[in-house]
Amino acid sequence: MLRLTNVSAGYGQIQVVRDVSLDVGEQEIVCLIGSNGAGKTTLLRAISGIAPFCVGTIEFNGEDLSDLPGHEIVTRGIAHVPEGRRLFRTMSIRDNLLMGAFRRRSASEIKHNLDRVYHLFPRLAERRDQAAGTLSGGEQQMCAIGRGLMSEPKLILIDELSLGLAPQVVDNLAKTLLHIRDLGISILLVEQDVEIAFELASRGFLLDSGQITVVGTTAELAENPQIKLAYIGA
Amino acid sequence: MAEPSDGLRPRFLLWLSVRFMTLLLQNLVNGLLLGGLYVCIAIGFSLIWGVLNIINLLHGSIIVLGSYIAYYAFTMFGISPFLAPLFVIPMMFAFGYGLQLAVLNRVVDKPVLITLTLTFGLDLILNNFMLAAFTANFRRVVFKDPFETLDLYGVIIPVDRVVAMALALVLTLAFYLLLNSSRIGRAIVAVRNDRDAAVLMGVNVKQIYAVTFGVGAAFAGAAGCLLSVVFPISPMSSGLYLGKAFVICVLGGLGSIGGALIGGLALGVIESMGVMLAGPEHSVLTGFLVLLAVLAIKPTGLAGKRGYE
Ligand SMILES: Nc1ncnc2c1ncn2[C@@H]1O[C@H](COP(=O)(O)OP(=O)(O)OP(=O)(O)O)[C@@H](O)[C@H]1O
Ligand SMILES: [Mg+2]
Numbered sequence: 048m049l050r051l052t053n054v055s056a057g058y059g060q061i062q063v064v065r066d067v068s069l070d071v072g073e074q075e076i077v078c079l080i081g082s083n084g085a086g087k088t089t090l091l092r093a094i095s096g097i098a099p100f101c102v103g104t105i106e107f108n109g110e111d112l113s114d115l116p117g118h119e120i121v122t123r124g125i126a127h128v129p130e131g132r133r134l135f136r137t138m139s140i141r142d143n144l145l146m147g148a149f150r151r152r153s154a155s156e157i158k159h160n161l162d163r164v165y166h167l168f169p170r171l172a173e174r175r176d177q178a179a180g181t182l183s184g185g186e187q188q189m190c191a192i193g194r195g196l197m198s199e200p201k202l203i204l205i206d207e208l209s210l211g212l213a214p215q216v217v218d219n220l221a222k223t224l225l226h227i228r229d230l231g232i233s234i235l236l237v238e239q240d241v242e243i244a245f246e247l248a249s250r251g252f253l254l255d256s257g258q259i260t261v262v263g264t265t266a267e268l269a270e271n272p273q274i275k276l277a278y279i280g281a
Numbered sequence: 282m283a284e285p286s287d288g289l290r291p292r293f294l295l296w297l298s299v300r301f302m303t304l305l306l307q308n309l310v311n312g313l314l315l316g317g318l319y320v321c322i323a324i325g326f327s328l329i330w331g332v333l334n335i336i337n338l339l340h341g342s343i344i345v346l347g348s349y350i351a352y353y354a355f356t357m358f359g360i361s362p363f364l365a366p367l368f369v370i371p372m373m374f375a376f377g378y379g380l381q382l383a384v385l386n387r388v389v390d391k392p393v394l395i396t397l398t399l400t401f402g403l404d405l406i407l408n409n410f411m412l413a414a415f416t417a418n419f420r421r422v423v424f425k426d427p428f429e430t431l432d433l434y435g436v437i438i439p440v441d442r443v444v445a446m447a448l449a450l451v452l453t454l455a456f457y458l459l460l461n462s463s464r465i466g467r468a469i470v471a472v473r474n475d476r477d478a479a480v481l482m483g484v485n486v487k488q489i490y491a492v493t494f495g496v497g498a499a500f501a502g503a504a505g506c507l508l509s510v511v512f513p514i515s516p517m518s519s520g521l522y523l524g525k526a527f528v529i530c531v532l533g534g535l536g537s538i539g540g541a542l543i544g545g546l547a548l549g550v551i552e553s554m555g556v557m558l559a560g561p562e563h564s565v566l567t568g569f570l571v572l573l574a575v576l577a578i579k580p581t582g583l584a585g586k587r588g589y590e
Binding site: 095096097116117118119120121122126127129133134135136137138142145146147149150194198 | 464467468470471474475477478479480481482483484485486
């Protein structure tokens with residue numbers, strides 16, 4: 048459903064990602080791994096149309112997204128849970144979630160999606176009037192994922208699910224991601240914690256200094272000597 | 282023995298303290314009535330500063346333009362200036378929206394000095410246009426049937442000012458509701474919080490900037506309508522209004538409606554007390570002195586919050 052062909056992206060003169068080709072299928076979790084500064088965040092920003100420059104083709108359900116402005120991407124069915132959550136800190140959980148549905152016009156649909164998010168994350172429902180800036184890290188990540196779901200996406204890009212979170216919280220979030228996939232939503236997951244990534248995803252890509260160097264099912268990746276050496280420490 | 286006769290001195294002291302209390306109360310009332318209008322002057326300025334990071338030097342002239350529209354609607358068509366916000370708000374919104382889209386959006390990401398210079402130039406244009414069109418003569422809204430004044434135990438309350446203040450507070454409330462409980466207001470606050478994240482939500486930032494400037498201009502124009510009832514109207518007043526907006530925002534704390542509310546009411550009362558203690562010629566000076574004192578003690582302003590809430 049998502050297909051990148053020879054995508055290069057970066058900032059001003061600096062090219063960070065080079066000739067990346069990658070695809071995500073229906074109802075599939077795909078992980079993108081790579082060391083710090085490899086360009087994972089930049090690649091997700093390119094897909095969402097907010098990288099300062101981006102060439103190559105980004106196709107989503109048959110439509111070419113490359114020339115769309117960033118604020119139109121979400122209307123095509125791609126939500127982005129950015130690195131560091133990037134919640135609207137002074138706004139309540141509820142208002143953050145409603146911002147996720149900014150481009151949805153039907154009040155009943157919005158209500159339905161809001162209920163769906165509160166059902167997935169009962170904690171958000173309890174704290175719906177609390178300012179997002181005062182939430183714990185785990186709650187913030189729930190809110191960020193919930194905000195992404197509010198646009199009723201077909202694909203969610205998640206950047207650093209586990210960043211700064213306790214293992215138990217990550218486990219819970221991971222379970223929720225599987226549940227979200229079962230709702231028919233694909234996920235492109237950027238994750239530092241390779242074990243979690245491989246547990247969730249069916250396929251994976253390794254991004255090394257801006258280029259994809261290894262591609263395969265997660266079972267294959269787990270056996271790959273390069274990955275074993277650099278990321279699993281075995 | 283030249284003692285004053287028994288009872289005279291206590292009665293004199295009582296009379297004096299009652300007089301003093303009445304005077305104090307009168308100035309407090311004057312200050313609050315003025316302060317309500319000041320709140321309305323400041324909210325739009327504070328919004329544009331907070332969200333766009335533009336110090337809008339056009340603000341005073343937009344207020345004056347609102348006053349003129351209200352004035353001419355009154356003298357030509359007999360429409361009360363209190364009703365003028367109904368049409369001045371959409372007019373000024375369109376003006377601000379267009380200006381941001383066509384001109385200011387080109388430099389909105391540039392350092393503050395650039396936007397400051399640009400709004401300074403735009404202000405010169407608008408102000409001189411008003412001088413040419415309306416002349417520098419002071420104009421006044423004079424009602425055929427003047428509003429009454431109430432006398433509450435010696436405290437004089439002019440009804441027109443009460444109406445003006447009440448409307449100013451209604452406008453402030455509307456402004457609050459717009460920002461806090463409407464879809465577009467949420468988007469404005471979201472853009473202020475995190476621009477990139479707002480784009481990911483599908484917000485067209487340039488358009489929200491234009492809406493924000495439009496809303497700021499609309500409330501400036503509405504404030505102008507209310508001010509036309511209280512103060513003489515002239516293009517020369519624009520600098521005074523701009524200065525007040527500036528002082529109020531810094532006094533109350535930048536970037537929140539609460540800050541503008543506290544700052545506006547405080548400035549009104551401070552100026553009015555300044556009039557009582559030091560004479561009318563020192564009212565503006567008192568405002569600035571208190572501002573300096575507040576900045577020295579609490580640099581974030583009285584309300585001292587960041588972010589638009
Ligand atoms: N706004 C920017 N301007 C210029 N260069 C940038 C900018 N943001 C990131 N970079 C550079 O792009 C490169 C890739 O950064 P990116 O954030 O995409 O890496 P990442 O794989 O997400 O890393 P991490 O795992 O640490 O999040 C880095 O060298 C970084 O310095
Ligand atoms: Mg990153």
